[in-house]
Amino acid sequence: MNKLLSSLALGTLLLSSCFSQKADLIVYNAKVYTVNEGFDTVQAFAVADGKIIALGTDEEIKKTYSAKEELNAQGKPVYPGFIDAHAHFYGYGESLQTASLRGTQSWEEVCERLTEFAKSHPDGWLIGEGWDQNDWKSKAFPDKTQLDKLFPNRPVLLRRIDGHAAIANQQALQAAGITKSFTLTGGEIVEKDGKPTGLLIDNAVDLVAGKIPPATAAQAEKILLDAQEKCFAAGLTTIDDCGLDAPQVDLIASLQESNKLKMRLYVMLSDKKANYDYLFKRGAIKTPRLNVRSFKVYADGALGSRGACLLHPYQDMPNKSGFLLSDLKHFEEVAGKIAKHNFQMCTHAIGDSANRSILKIYNKVLAGKNDKRWRIEHAQVVAPEDFPLFASASVIPSVQPTHATSDMYWAGDRLGKERLKGAYALKQLMDQNGWLPLGTDFPVEDINPMYTFYAASVRKDAKNYPEGGFQMENALTKEQTLRGMTIWAAKANFEEHEKGSLEKGKFADFVILDNDLMTVAPANMLNTQVLKTYINGEKVYEKK
Numbered sequence: 381m382n383k384l385l386s387s388l389a390l391g392t393l394l395l396s397s398c399f400s401q402k403a404d405l406i407v408y409n410a411k412v413y414t415v416n417e418g419f420d421t422v423q424a425f426a427v428a429d430g431k432i433i434a435l436g437t438d439e440e441i442k443k444t445y446s447a448k449e450e451l452n453a454q455g456k457p458v459y460p461g462f463i464d465a466h467a468h469f470y471g472y473g474e475s476l477q478t479a480s481l482r483g484t485q486s487w488e489e490v491c492e493r494l495t496e497f498a499k500s501h502p503d504g505w506l507i508g509e510g511w512d513q514n515d516w517k518s519k520a521f522p523d524k525t526q527l528d529k530l531f532p533n534r535p536v537l538l539r540r541i542d543g544h545a546a547i548a549n550q551q552a553l554q555a556a557g558i559t560k561s562f563t564l565t566g567g568e569i570v571e572k573d574g575k576p577t578g579l580l581i582d583n584a585v586d587l588v589a590g591k592i593p594p595a596t597a598a599q600a601e602k603i604l605l606d607a608q609e610k611c612f613a614a615g616l617t618t619i620d621d622c623g624l625d626a627p628q629v630d631l632i633a634s635l636q637e638s639n640k641l642k643m644r645l646y647v648m649l650s651d652k653k654a655n656y657d658y659l660f661k662r663g664a665i666k667t668p669r670l671n672v673r674s675f676k677v678y679a680d681g682a683l684g685s686r687g688a689c690l691l692h693p694y695q696d697m698p699n700k701s702g703f704l705l706s707d708l709k710h711f712e713e714v715a716g717k718i719a720k721h722n723f724q725m726c727t728h729a730i731g732d733s734a735n736r737s738i739l740k741i742y743n744k745v746l747a748g749k750n751d752k753r754w755r756i757e758h759a760q761v762v763a764p765e766d767f768p769l770f771a772s773a774s775v776i777p778s779v780q781p782t783h784a785t786s787d788m789y790w791a792g793d794r795l796g797k798e799r800l801k802g803a804y805a806l807k808q809l810m811d812q813n814g815w816l817p818l819g820t821d822f823p824v825e826d827i828n829p830m831y832t833f834y835a836a837s838v839r840k841d842a843k844n845y846p847e848g849g850f851q852m853e854n855a856l857t858k859e860q861t862l863r864g865m866t867i868w869a870a871k872a873n874f875e876e877h878e879k880g881s882l883e884k885g886k887f888a889d890f891v892i893l894d895n896d897l898m899t900v901a902p903a904n905m906l907n908t909q910v911l912k913t914y915i916n917g918e919k920v921y922e923k924k
Contacts, residue, residue, distance in 0.1 A: 524578025
């Protein structure tokens with residue numbers, strides 16, 4: 381009898397193995413955060429043709445499927461690939477080719493770094509990015525005097541960390557034809573004693589930046605591939621690139637087609653006539669790796685350079701209130717045009733006046749609740765009475781948690797105590813529609829998603845400051861934060877049915893971490909490392 385049962389069992393096992401379904405990859409012995417509607421966790425899943433075909437226990441998946449590759453996650457946490465809902469992928473790649481001025485503690489250190497960089501880059505323009513006068517002992521903006529002494533024969537342009545201000549030397553000003561200050565819409569050429577100091581604010585930066593020779597095809601490819609390498613190492617599998625031009629989209633498409641560029645990109649085209657003509661003529665672009673259906677518009681500048689447009693003057697500079705980068709008529713015309721062609725409008729708005737102006741235009745054009753998913757990028761300072769304007773027209777606030785922890789040291793000086801309460805208000809913004817996409821704005825901030833997770837849920841910076849967290853009433857829960865970095869970010873891009881969670885039928889984009897963000901102590905969050913990153917079930921990064 382026992383021999384008969386053993387034979388039957390063996391026969392059943394052989395039969396089941398003969399009829400097991402084929403998969404390309406099985407991931408098992410994991411703690412898989414599906415980030416589905418129920419926020420369920422499972423042990424294992426199977427992948428075929430780049431998509432998840434089943435999830436369950438180790439036993440269920442291994443019994444049903446056989447795969448060419450099996451990955452033992454060794455009990456580590458697995459998450460959907462992180463999605464950065466607001467960044468500058470191409471710009472980040474560009475920054476990797478320039479002098480890094482991030483973290484400098486003085487203008488003197490900026491000049492020292494630039495001098496060192498110039499030794500290995502002896503020709504052409506000298507470009508640097510990342511300085512922040514708020515990090516210096518002297519908080520005053522620098523001028524071009526030292527740059528003129530160091531580089532009398534080379535044009536120099538050094539962008540502030542937010543990209544909304546820059547210092548140009550005399551050679552760069554001359555290249556742009558700036559021999560004296562003049563009035564321009566949405567920008568300022570700062571002067572002293574009737575002469576330009578070299579400090580440029582917002583649209584004034586473009587006057588000089590527009591004279592920098594464009595990247596060659598080979599340089600542009602390197603820019604994109606360098607950015608991809610760094611982003612995969614950070615566990616990012618989709619990036620919203622906020623503000624590109626049509627030729628860059630064509631280059632991205634060609635590199636993706638040749639499989640050199642594997643990163644998934646959601647591209648917003650910049651607010652330019654050529655870009656509107658390009659997309660309106662050909663229609664939305666949608667492939668598994670590229671989605672182009674939106675436009676990036678700039679309402680105002682940044683708080684750090686006092687270009688953010690405020691309803692009332694800056695507390696630390698009562699003669700300034702910031703400014704809009706275009707007149708209201710432009711924003712109204714653009715909104716009508718984008719709505720007519722059924723595209724998504726995504727507008728950079730930092731100050732409470734800029735947010736109010738754009739929200740009112742959105743509400744007028746959208747006329748009530750809808751599924752257009754028009755976005756306010758940053759929504760950084762919002763007047764208390766204006767928060768409901770997000771919900772009334774289903775406007776999506778797209779926010780970057782690390783802006784709060786970077787700016788908290790000086791934001792109160794700019795805004796004052798009362799106005800600060802409506803700034804970096806993640807929870808209050810999330811409550812408007814019940815969901816909130818999260819990003820970083822890299823290279824303005826660090827690309828590391830762990831910083832985003834920490835800043836959103838703990839509301840502290842890497843120095844563990846402040847002790848009790850910054851305005852903790854606007855902290856998100858860990859679950860809300862993870863959703864904001866995955867499924868809600870996908871939803872902001874109309875992609876929630878193909879990515880953002882680990883569910884049957886969705887892309888097999890996932891990351892394996894060495895710490896479980898949902899259970900690890902806050903002190904260890906920032907030390908969390910990405911062990912592996914997968915796109916389409918293909919490993920694109922492994923920590924060495």
